[in-house]
Amino acid sequence: LIQLKDIYKTYTTGAVSYEALKGITLHIDSGEYVAILGPSGSGKSTLMQIIGCLSTPSSGSYLLDGKEVSQLNRNELAKIRNQKVGFVFQNFNLLAQLDIVDNVALPLLYRGTALAERRRLAKEILKKLGLENHYKHHPNELSGGQKQRVAIARALVASPEIILADEPTGNLDTQSGNDVIQLFEQFTSEGKTVIVVTHDLEIAKRAKRIIHIQDGKIAN
Amino acid sequence: LIQLKDIYKTYTTGAVSYEALKGITLHIDSGEYVAILGPSGSGKSTLMQIIGCLSTPSSGSYLLDGKEVSQLNRNELAKIRNQKVGFVFQNFNLLAQLDIVDNVALPLLYRGTALAERRRLAKEILKKLGLENHYKHHPNELSGGQKQRVAIARALVASPEIILADEPTGNLDTQSGNDVIQLFEQFTSEGKTVIVVTHDLEIAKRAKRIIHIQDGKIAN
Numbered sequence A, B: 001l002i003q004l005k006d007i008y009k010t011y012t013t014g015a016v017s018y019e020a021l022k023g024i025t026l027h028i029d030s031g032e033y034v035a036i037l038g039p040s041g042s043g044k045s046t047l048m049q050i051i052g053c054l055s056t057p058s059s060g061s062y063l064l065d066g067k068e069v070s071q072l073n074r075n076e077l078a079k080i081r082n083q084k085v086g087f088v089f090q091n092f093n094l095l096a097q098l099d100i101v102d103n104v105a106l107p108l109l110y111r112g113t114a115l116a117e118r119r120r121l122a123k124e125i126l127k128k129l130g131l132e133n134h135y136k137h138h139p140n141e142l143s144g145g146q147k148q149r150v151a152i153a154r155a156l157v158a159s160p161e162i163i164l165a166d167e168p169t170g171n172l173d174t175q176s177g178n179d180v181i182q183l184f185e186q187f188t189s190e191g192k193t194v195i196v197v198t199h200d201l202e203i204a205k206r207a208k209r210i211i212h213i214q215d216g217k218i219a220n
């Protein structure tokens, strides 16, 4: 499903260039549950953004479901992303002006789902994450872990083929973290692909496969 | 040093009131290293904001160094906060328009430290947290864990009496997390008070005392 070959990503700030990914080659099949581990600054979020079609590599090839996506423009990437990917961001990226039900319903809006059905599905996934008492709240009225769970709900609500979660349990107590991982395991049993970046070894151990990133490369 | 008595905190959203803290009584001496544990949404950040003079309780008394601070206005609170408290926020609260050295130097600006000395001290603490290659970067050019370390550096740079850290290692790998806790332990050995909210039991175990919060109360 996901085939990365020789992926490089360079960030340029003014005159300075920084090579965040230095030749990543990686295959992930559909239905796999993969954990990505590595030190702070090693390139994990950068890799996730390329896999999730949020950014393009500086060089290298990315075949997603057999289609070369590394050279697509922003609109083409957005189309693929909205169809196939659910993304839990490390910094949540929730919209302050919407209540949490509308925040979570956004991916369904992009897919053309009708209003009543969008809100119904959004409430359903929020309830699974323990947030049914907070439907009317806006993100700034929630605790850190509650915001994180809203971000997770949004990534799952449209039942996407690929779920990418960047540090999804960093703000959660052990019980809430386990509830989240159980949801991910349920999705893989339905044939979806789940890729989780985590610093938590307990979470990583539950994945079927662990990939180690160090200094922009896959370590062995 | 810190004496909370019957602290209540209610949030009101439109017509709905939510009691986040329900009668907290707590004493913390100077030089103590305390961990606060509890489920997501249980009131930990709310409690930290009251201890750190960022917000006032709805009722109850707070004696900080013998002085009643629960009824102070915003300017009086800010004065005490700038003198005594270093705060690591759960969502970092960094300023996008400043490079990380200026971000970290802010508490010294409030204390009237001269420019060259501010930047020198800021670089020194950033180096201890492994960020010397990123002095010229702005927060949006950093990884999640790098941002978290900048937030920690800012809380420590003015060597405040009280360090409050709300989930300081959620985005950090085990090694970086240990470096941070070592810095906190060094500060307590110098007589400072450190209070850490964490979901990580490994971090909590290294504190001298653990306080459990559940549903806005101290649990036993």
Ligand SMILES: Nc1ncnc2c1ncn2[C@@H]1O[C@H](COP(=O)(O)OP(=O)(O)OP(=O)(O)O)[C@@H](O)[C@H]1O
Residues within 6 Å of the ligand: A140, A141, A142, A143, A144, A145, A146, A171, A172, A173, B011, B012, B013, B018, B020, B038, B039, B040, B041, B042, B043, B044, B045, B046, B047, B090
């Ligand atoms: N501005 C607000 N308006 C309304 N309710 C709020 C507001 N801020 C926090 N709350 C509620 O108060 C409760 C406690 O929030 P708090 O942020 O203290 O929790 P926490 O223990 O830090 O959680 P976490 O571990 O998820 O960070 C939560 O249920 C939250 O929804």
Ligand SMILES: Nc1ncnc2c1ncn2[C@@H]1O[C@H](COP(=O)(O)OP(=O)(O)OP(=O)(O)O)[C@@H](O)[C@H]1O
Residues within 6 Å of the ligand: A011, A012, A013, A018, A020, A038, A039, A040, A041, A042, A043, A044, A045, A046, A047, A090, B140, B141, B142, B143, B144, B145, B146, B171, B172, B173
């Ligand atoms: N916009 C940017 N401009 C310049 N450098 C960047 C930018 N974004 C990220 N970087 C750098 O690229 C490297 C990798 O960043 P990335 O966010 O992928 O790390 P990470 O493995 O997710 O780290 P963490 O565990 O701390 O979240 C870091 O050293 C970071 O400073």
Ligand SMILES: [Mg+2]
Residues within 6 Å of the ligand: A044, A045, A046, A090, A166, B143, B144, B145
């Ligand atoms: Mg990251």
Ligand SMILES: [Mg+2]
Residues within 6 Å of the ligand: A143, A144, A145, B044, B045, B046, B090, B166
């Ligand atoms: Mg909190």
